[in-house]
Amino acid sequence: SSMNLKKYFVRALHRLQKGPGYTYKELLVWYCDNTNTHGPKRIIKEGPKKKLIWFFLTLLFASLVFWQWGILINTYLSYNVTSSLSIGFKTMKFPAVTVCNANPFKYSQVKHLLEDLDRLIEAALERILQPTPGNS
Numbered sequence: 001s002s003m004n005l006k007k008y009f010v011r012a013l014h015r016l017q018k019g020p021g022y023t024y025k026e027l028l029v030w031y032c033d034n035t036n037t038h039g040p041k042r043i044i045k046e047g048p049k050k051k052l053i054w055f056f057l058t059l060l061f062a063s064l065v066f067w068q069w070g071i072l073i074n075t076y077l078s079y080n081v082t083s084s085l086s087i088g089f090k091t092m093k094f095p096a097v098t099v100c101n102a103n104p105f106k107y108s109q110v111k112h113l114l115e116d117l118d119r120l121i122e123a124a125l126e127r128i129l130q131p132t133p134g135n136s
Helices: 002-018 024-034 038-045 048-078 107-129
Strands: none
Touching: 024 038, 038 048
16 A cells, blocks of 8 residues: 555656646636636636636635625624633731742842933933923
8 A cells, every 4th residue: 555655646746746837827727627616627618608607606606605704704703702800819827928029130230231221211201301392
């Protein structure tokens, strides 16, 4: 069976290499030829009158499918989203009060890093608070 599998993959590779043409028309013809839906195949294979009928039928049913998808997506998006948040506090037996610094950084260690930020914010505030020339 591994031999058959190898043959199958080689054939698939050749089919991919041959592939569709390069222009949009060739691509369309290739798609219509190789699709397993019957409408597009018939558009290419049948005579001129039947071609037209199959074209309209394919168009009609494709648009029906897209319309149904639209309804489905709209219905899905119209559902309400419900979220609830509850905060509860447990009573502690012991110790009743704990004091600890929740800040993971020592201020004295990061102070020099914050100086640049302070200067930036000061400059930004100055620009914001400057009176505009038109309103004076």
